[in-house]
Amino acid sequence: LVKQYEAFAEASRTVLGIPDDAFSAIKKQITREEVRAITLAKLRLCHDMVLWDIGAGSGSVSIEADHLMPNGRIFAIEHNEQYQDFIRDNLRKFQSRHVTVVEGEAPACLELLPDPDRVFIGGSGGSLWSILEVVDQRLAVGGRVVVNAITLDTLAATSEFLENAGYAVEVTSVNIARTSPTTDYKMFEAFHPVFILVADKQ
């Protein structure tokens, strides 16, 4: 009976494109739905992959990835306790099936996780370089790393590390602005630019 209900829920659920304000989150910090959509596309997920979501924040990327991977295993890594609460709220709300919250600090907490096919880094809490070292060791050949950088410092460091490690690196600069359907005038509000770095292990 529960199973049938779940199947029904899944069929009538949006597969991709959860609006920003549907998530429990700090409103100004959430990855915007447009950036999240590009990020998910860049991750090139298959049905049964292992995804590490490092610096998961509100968990929005993990939750949408879960919708795309019927047999995936997703690890939402977050050490900020307030954010962990947001993630748990959101996992419940969106009935996520295959997302595990990892409460701890990367890279230390990555040790016990299965090797990833895909890694998304949305935040690194000051340990970017050592996280990239572990990611590089654990990621299989053919695997892919996606990093959303909002500072030039993160962009430059990530790019330098991954190019030196022999990855093919592509950067997409994303400038998005959006009008609100609730105001009379269509005035654009700009979101902060994001650089989405994609690196393939060859």
Add this chain to the structure above:
Amino acid sequence: LVKQYEAFAEASRTVLGIPDDAFSAIKKQITREEVRAITLAKLRLCHDMVLWDIGAGSGSVSIEADHLMPNGRIFAIEHNEQYQDFIRDNLRKFQSRHVTVVEGEAPACLELLPDPDRVFIGGSGGSLWSILEVVDQRLAVGGRVVVNAITLDTLAATSEFLENAGYAVEVTSVNIARTSPTTDYKMFEAFHPVFILVADKQ
């Protein structure tokens, strides 16, 4: 036996994020993968919806939508014969299951199609206003129209029509630039800005 092969193919296939150059298309005209990802997210597809893809071009939106809707019915409407060939090539290549090519000109050819839950307009061949009239008649309450406008004229006309018809309208301005992983220097190539208009029938 065929069925098992298909299931295997599906499991190992990328769910979202086909690179631009994997499609048969006129290279300069294809909807870029980043814009396509946002468009698909804005369509808020569920598992079993009916999607009209008007001005389907190379069929890239239909094909990625097919991956997202296990029980969807997608109609790729295109009257340009060269583009129809591209669509058929791409449907074969990506083993699309539920996409029907509609060879004809909108809005005339829309008459025989089932009512849509979602409508994407990527091109209108000069008949924008009459297409929007038919879309408005046929779309169910709660349905959604997404229009990718590359001219201010299309943006202004679509916006005017849908607001007058009582839809809640949101516009996202998308400015994307991308470096190439094959060059030594990471120089950004900008894609033409796209305005993604989303309208909900209330």
Add this chain to the structure above:
Amino acid sequence: LVKQYEAFAEASRTVLGIPDDAFSAIKKQITREEVRAITLAKLRLCHDMVLWDIGAGSGSVSIEADHLMPNGRIFAIEHNEQYQDFIRDNLRKFQSRHVTVVEGEAPACLELLPDPDRVFIGGSGGSLWSILEVVDQRLAVGGRVVVNAITLDTLAATSEFLENAGYAVEVTSVNIARTSPTTDYKMFEAFHPVFILVADKQ
């Protein structure tokens, strides 16, 4: 003696590029220095032109235009009293020579002004259409109108009016983001997109 002092001040003064925070203004509403620079370039000012600055706000465009036109006559039109105070503060601060504050509402207050060679519309207070009608009547052939639109509504209406009136219209979409030199990390803050419409009377 005064004259010498002035000449000295002029020589050591920045000709173009006053930083945003040097102006008395409502911080979030000032035309950003990058947008102002483009606006001034689009105005194609000569040494002795008449410029109407309609909806002058803090007066920043008038003040920088004054630096560019040794024999210009600039009319900063603003009906908001708080903004008029800002303009007067700024005119004093930057020793503007040829800027007249016009306290009143356009288009009514335009009647007594000399015919313009250039018109900049930064705000229209809901009277856009009637302002454009007067501008069109008074602007000489070869004259130029520049409009900074932050809403699609203003952009579409201005574009429609001026194209119907036979002007050659060009629109520049400007997406700017800037890091702060005072923070440790170089994180970009995006400014709201502006559409700069340029129209030449033929």
Add this chain to the structure above:
Amino acid sequence: LVKQYEAFAEASRTVLGIPDDAFSAIKKQITREEVRAITLAKLRLCHDMVLWDIGAGSGSVSIEADHLMPNGRIFAIEHNEQYQDFIRDNLRKFQSRHVTVVEGEAPACLELLPDPDRVFIGGSGGSLWSILEVVDQRLAVGGRVVVNAITLDTLAATSEFLENAGYAVEVTSVNIARTSPTTDYKMFEAFHPVFILVADKQ
């Protein structure tokens, strides 16, 4: 007599905002007029400064800077012979008064020039680091360097050098798209994003 003609020419000449296609140049490589306007504003020129324009290309920045500095001394440094021809054509066409073409490679050719108040680097021909070293030695305290970077590599290297040398560094990301007044439909053509780095010697 000549003097009067010049004075007349100056008065009726556009002070700022030369359109791109008025310059002799390789069309795809010219600094776009919007980017040029921001660059000039960021240079914060005064009437009598010394400006080094390193990698002058078509000379467009030097020529517009000359219009802004009645007593300036501008050195347009360019080692590509084809570009040198473009510069000379453009200097003649726009009756530049104070621009000297320096035919040679930076940093070697900088030795004989007077110390700069402002330095603009539009291209570095692979010698970025050694150019920055000379610029840093020669620039007075209170001086300013502006660099237009079109690659992340240039942006990261310039930023690293100048921050380590104690400069206050600001980066502006500029995404511009423009419609053409000669087409029926207003479709935006995007220009490649430029990062304008500004550094103040303290």
